[in-house]
Amino acid sequence: MGERTASSLMIVTRKSLFCLFTFTSLLFVLSWVFVLRSTSRPQFIDNTLLPNSKLLAVIDHAISATETQNDVESSVGNRSILVDKEEEDKSTSSSRPNDGVKCDTNEKQVLKVFMYDLPTEFHFGLLDWKPKGGTVWPDLQSEVPHYPGGLNLQHSIEYWLTLDLLASELPSQPNARFAIRVLNVSEADIIFVPFFSSLSYNRFSKIDPYQKKSNNKVLQDKLVQYLTAQKEWKDSGGRDHLIVAHHPNSLLDARMKLWPATFILSDFGRYPPNIANVDKDVIAPYKHVIKTFESDSSTFESRPTLLYFQGAIYRKDGGFARQELFYLLKDEKDVHFAFGTVQKNGIRNATQGMHSSKFCLNIAGDTPSSNRLFDAIASHCVPVIISDDIELPYEDVLDYSEFCIFVRTSDAVKKGHLVNLIRSIGRHEWTQMWKRLQEVQHFYEFHYPSREGDAIHMIWKAVARKVPGIRLKLHKSKRLSRSPTQNKKGLTRIPSPKNFW
Numbered sequence: 001m002g003e004r005t006a007s008s009l010m011i012v013t014r015k016s017l018f019c020l021f022t023f024t025s026l027l028f029v030l031s032w033v034f035v036l037r038s039t040s041r042p043q044f045i046d047n048t049l050l051p052n053s054k055l056l057a058v059i060d061h062a063i064s065a066t067e068t069q070n071d072v073e074s075s076v077g078n079r080s081i082l083v084d085k086e087e088e089d090k091s092t093s094s095s096r097p098n099d100g101v102k103c104d105t106n107e108k109q110v111l112k113v114f115m116y117d118l119p120t121e122f123h124f125g126l127l128d129w130k131p132k133g134g135t136v137w138p139d140l141q142s143e144v145p146h147y148p149g150g151l152n153l154q155h156s157i158e159y160w161l162t163l164d165l166l167a168s169e170l171p172s173q174p175n176a177r178f179a180i181r182v183l184n185v186s187e188a189d190i191i192f193v194p195f196f197s198s199l200s201y202n203r204f205s206k207i208d209p210y211q212k213k214s215n216n217k218v219l220q221d222k223l224v225q226y227l228t229a230q231k232e233w234k235d236s237g238g239r240d241h242l243i244v245a246h247h248p249n250s251l252l253d254a255r256m257k258l259w260p261a262t263f264i265l266s267d268f269g270r271y272p273p274n275i276a277n278v279d280k281d282v283i284a285p286y287k288h289v290i291k292t293f294e295s296d297s298s299t300f301e302s303r304p305t306l307l308y309f310q311g312a313i314y315r316k317d318g319g320f321a322r323q324e325l326f327y328l329l330k331d332e333k334d335v336h337f338a339f340g341t342v343q344k345n346g347i348r349n350a351t352q353g354m355h356s357s358k359f360c361l362n363i364a365g366d367t368p369s370s371n372r373l374f375d376a377i378a379s380h381c382v383p384v385i386i387s388d389d390i391e392l393p394y395e396d397v398l399d400y401s402e403f404c405i406f407v408r409t410s411d412a413v414k415k416g417h418l419v420n421l422i423r424s425i426g427r428h429e430w431t432q433m434w435k436r437l438q439e440v441q442h443f444y445e446f447h448y449p450s451r452e453g454d455a456i457h458m459i460w461k462a463v464a465r466k467v468p469g470i471r472l473k474l475h476k477s478k479r480l481s482r483s484p485t486q487n488k489k490g491l492t493r494i495p496s497p498k499n500f501w
Contacts, residue, residue, distance in 0.1 A: 111179040111464045113242075114188035115165050118226070122195045122219065123162060126203065140166055144448060148199075154286040154371045155198035157264060157459070158244035160446050162194045164456050167449050176452055179460040185232055189467050190262070191241045195223055198247035205249070220254040227258065239473050242463060246284060248367045262466055264459065267391055269367035278391055279469070282462045285393045285444045285455055290351045290375035292445070296438065298380065300358065300427040307332075307422055308357035308381065310340035310350050311372060312365065321386055322363050324413040332419055337361075354379035358430055359405070359422055363387065374444050377403075380437045382430060384422065386412045394443065394458055396465065403436040 120129065120136050129138060129145040138145055140163070147159050168180040182188050197220075204215035213221075227233050233241065241261035245251035248270045255263070255275060263281040265271070307329070313322050329337045336353060340346050354360055360376035364387035376383040384405045392400055400406075405422070412418045442451075443458050450456040 109464070110177065111460050111467075112182045112187055112189045113165055113179050113192050114183070114185045114190075114232075115162070115181055115192040115194055116226075116230070118194055122223065123158075124196075126196050126199050137166055140170065151289065151371075152199065152202055154289060155202070155247040155250070155266070156287055156446075157246045157284050158194065158196050158198065160287075160448065160450075160456050161192070161244065161264075161459065162196075163448050164450050164460075165192065165194075177450070178457045178464075188240075190463060190470070191232055193223075193227065193241055193243045193261070195219075195243065195251075197243075197245045197250035201247050201250040201252075217253055220251060224254050224257050236474055237477065239477075240470050244284075246286075262463070262470065264463075267367055267369040267389075269369070269389065280466075282459065282466060283391045283393050283395075284459050284462075286369070286371040286374045287446050287455075288371060288374040288378045288444065289347055290354055290378050292378045292441070293355050293380050296355075296380050298355075298434065300430050303356050303358045303381075304334065305336050305353065305357040306334040307336070307359045307361060307384070307419070308353050309337045309361035309363065309372075310346075310353060311370075313339050321409050321413055322365065325361070325363065325386075325418070328413070328415060329419065335419065350375065351379070354381045357381050359384050359425075361386065364390070364409070377437055377441055377444055380434055380441070382433045382437065384418075386418075394462055396462075398440065398443070403433045403440060 117136050119125070120131050124138055124145050125131075127145045127147065131137075132139075144163070147153065147156050164177075164179060165181040168177050185191065200216045200219050204219070205217075207214045227238070227241070238258060238260035241258075242264065243251070243258060243261045244264040245255060246264060246266050248266060251258070255271070259275045263276050264284050265276060265281055266286060267283065268276050268278070268281075271277075309325075309329075311322075313326050326337055329335050336357070340350060354375060357379075358381065360372070360379065360381040360383055362370060362373040362376060362383050362385045364370075368387045368390040373383050373385065382403065382405060384407060385400075386407050386409055388409050392398075405425075407418060407421065442453055444455050445451075446455045
């Protein structure tokens with residue numbers, strides 16, 4: 001009886017082991033099937049759940065069109081700046097199926113700008129222009145108010161932009177425009193504030209004996225009161241406004257209250273990062289005061305001076321490098337390093353000096369930037385930039401290393417470093433940079449009327465590249481528009497750091 005029981009148990013055990021083995025083998029095979037299928041295109045997903053293929057084609061085409069448009073816009077007026085990608089993009093676009101979708105990527109986009117009709121005391125009135133016939137703007141067909149010359153011109157950016165917007169309203173426009181004035185704010189991409197802030201600082205920052213405030217500060221107070229009372233400012237909190245403050249000391253008080261706006265600046269040297277920064281604001285070039293080198297046929301040998309600098313040597317703030325370099329370079333042969341001003345034929349002498357030099361020094365002074373860089377570009381004198389905190393115009397579309405030499409301040413003040421570096425650059429390399437300077441030169445020229453690819457067009461394009469970010473901020477600010485509003489105290493002044501100046 002015991003033997004029969006043991007025999008039956010062995011049979012049951014064998015059957016159990018066989019079933020277990022079979023089940024385990026089946027699981028093993030199934031697991032491999034799932035692994036192999038997971039590495040291939042998933043066919044078990046219901047295709048009706050996937051996006052429509054035509055929709056994907058539209059999105060893909062729009063993205064490629066945007067990328068092509070950005071490449072083209074970054075170099076209008078100078079085809080050589082395009083990364084050799086334009087032709088590649090065209091061929092790719094032509095080979096891609098269009099699925100019946102039409103998109104004209106060659107259509108030129110125009111920046112639509114709403115400009116406040118500010119009283120004349122904020123703009124052309126500062127040029128002693130008197131309004132006629134109840135209008136606040138000059139009739140550009142009969143007169144164009146003159147801007148003062150000399151060093152005043154280097155910060156005249158707001159003057160040129162205002163003229164350009166007014167010219168866009170003229171019946172005959174000889175040149176293609178990138179920005180036009182619109183009279184309906186709902187059509188505008190951005191709102192321009194025509195305050196000649198740099199001129200206001202240059203002319204009216206001194207306090208007369210009978211005044212408590214300078215006229216420059218009075219105008220700033222009036223500007224803040226005017227803007228913050230406008231419906232357009234209240235609707236956006238100022239985020240879609242554009243204000244020019246190119247002189248480092250212009251808009252010194254109002255900037256702390258108008259900081260949500262986009263500023264057009266020369267650099268960020270005298271701004272806290274929460275007031276102005278490269279993500280929010282636009283860097284514009286100075287208007288050079290050196291005469292442009294027309295019909296330049298220079299060669300490496302025909303420019304006898306190796307390195308040129310003429311200007312103020314003893315500066316405060318970050319300008320200590322100037323005096324250090326003066327003592328290092330003053331005895332070097334074929335190096336011109338001297339004190340100079342715009343007085344007593346200073347501009348004419350600087351023009352002759354830069355036009356006959358291979359390299360021109362641009363050293364940080366009271367601020368990271370100076371007009372000397374743009375004088376060098378106009379002279380086709382390869383700029384040597386010694387300014388660690390400098391921000392450059394249009395650098396998102398221009399590679400400055402193609403026509404400038406950059407040297408860290410800590411390296412430049414080492415004995416022998418700078419002059420040995422410059423002497424190591426031979427004829428071929430210098431000639432390539434000299435040619436590149438001639439190609440990019442027109443990006444820094446100001447004209448009225450504006451011309452294709454000049455400084456005015458380039459600045460408007462830089463502003464246009466900020467518009468999507470501005471819209472993003474505006475749209476985000478409306479997320480909680482239906483929620484109860486919190487108590488707001490209005491505009492508050494942001495204090496400057498103690499060591500700001």
